[in-house]
Amino acid sequence: xxxxxxxxxxxxxxxxSEEVRTIFLEDNVPGAIPGQFVMVWLPGVDEKPYAxxxxxxEAAVTVQRRGKFTDEIxxxxxxxxxxxxxxxxxxxxxxxxxxxxxIAGGIGIAPLAPLAEKLARKKPIIIMGAATKEKLIFRExxxxxxxxxxxxxxxxxxxxxxxSDILEEVIEKCRVDVVYGCGPEMMLKRxxxxxxxxxxxxxxxxxxxxxxxxxxCGSCAVDGYRVCVDGPVFSSKQLSxxxxxxxxxxxxxxxxxxxxxxxxxxx
Amino acid sequence: xxxxxVLSSGFLGVxxxxxxxxxxxGAGAVTFKSIGPKVKSGHxxxxVLxxxxxxxxxxxxxxxxxxxxxxxxxxxxxxxxxVFVSIYxxxxxxxxxxxxxxAGYNPAVIELxxxxxxxxxxxxxxxxxxxxxxxxxxxxxxxAGKVPVMPKLTSQALDVGRVAKACEEAGADAxxxxxxxxxxxxxxxxxxxxxxxxxxxxISGPAIRPIAVRCVYDIYEVVDIxxxxxxxxxxxxxxxxxxxxxxxxxxxxxxxxxRGIDVFKKVCEEMKIWMKENGYKDVKKLIGVAHx
Ligand SMILES: Cc1cc2nc3c(=O)[nH]c(=O)nc-3n(C[C@H](O)[C@H](O)[C@H](O)COP(=O)(O)O)c2cc1C
Ligand code: FES
Numbered sequence: 001x002x003x004x005x006x007x008x009x010x011x012x013x014x015x016x017s018e019e020v021r022t023i024f025l026e027d028n029v030p031g032a033i034p035g036q037f038v039m040v041w042l043p044g045v046d047e048k049p050y051a052x053x054x055x056x057x058e059a060a061v062t063v064q065r066r067g068k069f070t071d072e073i074x075x076x077x078x079x080x081x082x083x084x085x086x087x088x089x090x091x092x093x094x095x096x097x098x099x100x101x102x103i104a105g106g107i108g109i110a111p112l113a114p115l116a117e118k119l120a121r122k123k124p125i126i127i128m129g130a131a132t133k134e135k136l137i138f139r140e141x142x143x144x145x146x147x148x149x150x151x152x153x154x155x156x157x158x159x160x161x162x163x164s165d166i167l168e169e170v171i172e173k174c175r176v177d178v179v180y181g182c183g184p185e186m187m188l189k190r191x192x193x194x195x196x197x198x199x200x201x202x203x204x205x206x207x208x209x210x211x212x213x214x215x216x217c218g219s220c221a222v223d224g225y226r227v228c229v230d231g232p233v234f235s236s237k238q239l240s241x242x243x244x245x246x247x248x249x250x251x252x253x254x255x256x257x258x259x260x261x262x263x264x265x266x267x
Numbered sequence: 268x269x270x271x272x273v274l275s276s277g278f279l280g281v282x283x284x285x286x287x288x289x290x291x292x293g294a295g296a297v298t299f300k301s302i303g304p305k306v307k308s309g310h311x312x313x314x315v316l317x318x319x320x321x322x323x324x325x326x327x328x329x330x331x332x333x334x335x336x337x338x339x340x341x342x343x344x345x346x347x348x349x350v351f352v353s354i355y356x357x358x359x360x361x362x363x364x365x366x367x368x369x370a371g372y373n374p375a376v377i378e379l380x381x382x383x384x385x386x387x388x389x390x391x392x393x394x395x396x397x398x399x400x401x402x403x404x405x406x407x408x409x410x411a412g413k414v415p416v417m418p419k420l421t422s423q424a425l426d427v428g429r430v431a432k433a434c435e436e437a438g439a440d441a442x443x444x445x446x447x448x449x450x451x452x453x454x455x456x457x458x459x460x461x462x463x464x465x466x467x468x469x470i471s472g473p474a475i476r477p478i479a480v481r482c483v484y485d486i487y488e489v490v491d492i493x494x495x496x497x498x499x500x501x502x503x504x505x506x507x508x509x510x511x512x513x514x515x516x517x518x519x520x521x522x523x524x525x526r527g528i529d530v531f532k533k534v535c536e537e538m539k540i541w542m543k544e545n546g547y548k549d550v551k552k553l554i555g556v557a558h559x
Contacts, residue, residue, distance in 0.1 A: 001320055001524075002317055005458075005462060007457035023531050043455070044460060046311050047312035047313045081457065211314045211329075212315035214315060215528065216278050217314075217315060217524060218281040218285055219329075221282055224285050224287055224288030224291075226279075226285075228438040228526075243284075250281065251331075253307060253330060254300070254329055254330065254331045255304055255331035256335075
C-alpha cells in the first residue's frame with residue numbers, strides 16, 4: 001500500500017467564472033466514482049482535498065478562489081506539474097434511488113455534476129443555487145443532462161431564493177426518493193431537515209479541514225466519523241447521529257469552533 | 268482494560284465521540300492526541316504519507332492547547348474505556364503546567380511525549396537524555412497526584428534501557444515505547460522536492476516493528492514497571508511478539524491505515540486464535556516470555 005501525491009500535469013484550464021477554474025489532468029485518476037476526492041499537491045505550497053468534477057478518462061478538479069493555495073492553482077497552465085493523491089473517500093451510492101434530486105449550493109456542484117451525468121438515465125432533477133447567474137457554474141453542462149431548477153440570491157437567473165427553499169416543492173411534485181447534496185453546511189443542514197420531514201433519504205457530502213486524508217489523524221472528525229474515509233458522503237442515518245453537523249467544525253490545529261468562524265477562517 | 272490494545276497518541280483522538288467510536292471498534296484503551304501548553308498550528312500539508320513499508324509523518328503536534336481541550340477532557344468518562352492523555356511541552360515547566368491541568372480530569376494515565384521527532388523545540392531533547400527524561404517525569408509526578416505517569420520514549424536514545432531505568436527511578440509508573448523513528452525523507456523525483464512540506468518526518472508502521480520489539484526487549488531487561496509496546500502493529504501476531512518482548516499492553520496507530528479503524532477487533536480475534544492454538548488462556552502469561 002502506498003498513498004502519496006502521484007506526479008501529474010495540467011492538460012488544460014477552463015475558466016468557469018471569474019472565481020472558478022477547472023483544472024483538467026493529463027493522467028486520469030483511475031477507478032474514481034462521483035463524490036470521491038483527490039489531494040492536490042503544489043510542491044512547496046500546500047496540499048488540499050478537492051472533489052473530482054470530471055472522471056472516466058478525463059479527471060479534473062474545479063476550484064473556487066479563496067486564499068493563498070487557490071491563488072497558486074489559478075496560476076497553473078497547460079503542462080505545469082501537479083501532484084494528485086487518491087481517489088479517496090466513499091462517493092455517492094447511486095443504486096439506492098429511483099427518482100433522484102440533486103441539490104447544489106455554489107461550488108458544491110463540483111462533485112454533483114459527474115453524479116448527475118451518471119444518473120442521467122434515472123432523469124434526476126437538479127436544483128442549482130448560487131449568489132448570481134455568473135456564479136452558477138456547469139449550468140449548460142447540467143442542462144444537457146436533465147431538468148434544472150435555478151435559484152440565485154439576486155434573482156439574476158431562475159428564482160430569487162436559496163436552493164433549499166424550493167426543495168420541498170420539488171420533492172412533492174416529482175416524487176423524489178433520494179436527495180444528493182453538496183454546498184455550504186448551513187444549506188445542507190436545511191436539506192437534511194427537509195428530507196427528514198418528508199421522509200426522503202439523503203446523501204450529503206461534507207467538508208472539513210484534512211491533514212492526512214487516510215483516516216488516521218482525526219483532523220476531519222465530525223463526531224465519531226472521519227470525513228476523509230467514512231465520508232465525505234454521509235447518509236441520513238449517519239447525519240442524524242452527528243451532533244456537530246451543521247454546528248461545529250475544527251480549525252487546522254484542532255480547535256472546535258462554530259461553523260461561521262470555520263467558514264471565515266477558510267476564506 | 269478488557270484487552271491489551273490501545274489507540275496510540277496522535278491518531279484520531281481529537282474528541283470524545285471519536286474515542287468512543289474507537290472503543291466500539293475494539294480498543295481496550297484510547298489516547299487523546301498530544302496536548303500542549305498553548306495553541307500550536309502544526310505543519311503544512313503534505314503531513315502524512317504511506318509508502319510501501321510504512322508511514323511517514325510531520326504533522327507537527329497541532330493542538331488547541333489544554334485550555335481549549337478542557338471541554339473534551341471533562342467528558343472523558345463517557346468514552347467507556349480507560350482514557351490516556353498524551354501531553355507535550357518545550358520545557359520541564361511546560362510539561363508540569365499541562366500535567367497539572369490534565370491531572371484534574373483524572374485520566375487513566377498521563378503519557379509524556381518526550382520523543383516526537385517532528386518539532387524542533389518540543390520533546391526530542393528530553394527523550395534522548397536520561398537526565399532530561401527523568402527531570403520531566405519527576406516534575407510531572409509532583410503534580411499528577413494519583414494519576415499514573417508514563418513517559419513515551421524514542422528509539423533514538425543511545426541506550427533506551429538506561430533512559431527507561433532513569434524514568435523508573437524518577438517515579439514513572441509505566442513506560443511507553445516507541446515513538447516514530449527517524450526522521451526520514453521521501454522525495455518526489457518528478458517534482459524534485461521532498462514530499463512532506465516539513466521535509467523530514469517520523470516513520471511508523473510495519474517498517475519500524477523490529478525496532479519497537481528490540482526497544483521493548485531492552486527496556487524489559489532493566490525495569491519492573493509495565494511497558495506499553497508501540498510500533499508497527501497490524502496483526503494479532505505483532506501484539507504477541509511485543510508482549511513476548513515484555514509489553515503488558517500494545518499501542519496501535521498506523522495499523523488503522525493498513526487494516527481499517529476496526530483493526531483493534533481484528534487483532535484481538537487473531538490473538539485469540541493464536542493463543543488457543545498455542546495453549547495460552549491468559550494473555551498475561553505472554554509477557555516477557557522471550558526472555559526466558
Ligand atoms: C500521523 C501521526 C501522528 C502522531 N502523533 C503523535 C503525537 O501527537 N504524540 C505522540 O506521542 N506520538 C505520535 N505519533 C506516534 C505514534 O503514537 C506511534 O508511537 C508511532 O506511530 C508508532 O506506532 P505505529 O507503527 O502503530 O503507528 C504519531 C504518529 C503518526 C503516524
Ligand atoms: S484527514 Fe486525517 S483522518 Fe481524515
